Amino acid sequence: MPYESYFTSSPISRVKLSMSIFFVSQVVATLAFACGIISFQYKKRRNILLWLSCSALLNSFHFFLLGRTGAGTLFFINGFRVFTAAFSTNQRLMFLFMGIIIVANLLTYQDPIDILALFGAMLATFGNFQKNEKKIRIYYMGCAITWIVHNVIIGSPIAVFMEVTFLISNLMGYWRIYRNTTR
Numbered sequence: 001m002p003y004e005s006y007f008t009s010s011p012i013s014r015v016k017l018s019m020s021i022f023f024v025s026q027v028v029a030t031l032a033f034a035c036g037i038i039s040f041q042y043k044k045r046r047n048i049l050l051w052l053s054c055s056a057l058l059n060s061f062h063f064f065l066l067g068r069t070g071a072g073t074l075f076f077i078n079g080f081r082v083f084t085a086a087f088s089t090n091q092r093l094m095f096l097f098m099g100i101i102i103v104a105n106l107l108t109y110q111d112p113i114d115i116l117a118l119f120g121a122m123l124a125t126f127g128n129f130q131k132n133e134k135k136i137r138i139y140y141m142g143c144a145i146t147w148i149v150h151n152v153i154i155g156s157p158i159a160v161f162m163e164v165t166f167l168i169s170n171l172m173g174y175w176r177i178y179r180n181t182t183r
Contacts, residue, residue: 025065032058033162040173045133049086070114074121085128094129120146
């Protein structure tokens with residue numbers, strides 16, 4: 001059955017399409033999840049950020065599939081922002097990305113939940129351009145909490161689980177790396 005015939009067929013067929021899109025979104029979120037878990041087990045700033053870039057781009061696709069254009073757009077921008085930050089801590093780039101994120105949020109704003117997405121994106125942006133990877137971790141902890149609330153509200157169980165696990169992985173990495181230091 002061709003893809004477009006789902007839109008002209010019975011309500012049951014439309015439900016099947018919705019369920020398959022939801023399923024695909026959760027598979028993509030699972031891949032993003034794996035990249036994020038891997039990221040926080042590295043100590044080097046660049047490695048953390050490159051894996052987070054992959055995670056953000058996959059999360060973008062996940063949110064687009066769920067019809068959350070605002071969150072999808074922010075994560076798409078975030079993927080490129082994190083990649084850029086892996087190679088530079090230039091504060092001008094940070095402010096450039098913050099401006100792009102604000103404009104993207106204004107252009108894609110659907111409802112108040114998008115404010116949480118904006119806040120999470122801004123926390124991560126500020127964190128990405130820190131020179132110290134310890135600070136990156138701390139800002140990402142706040143970011144994860146914001147996205148947990150967002151994902152609970154939009155009803156994406158894999159995304160909630162992913163962000164909770166990112167938070168735990170980040171805390172574990174932080175503890176593992178800094179438990180014996182007083183920096």
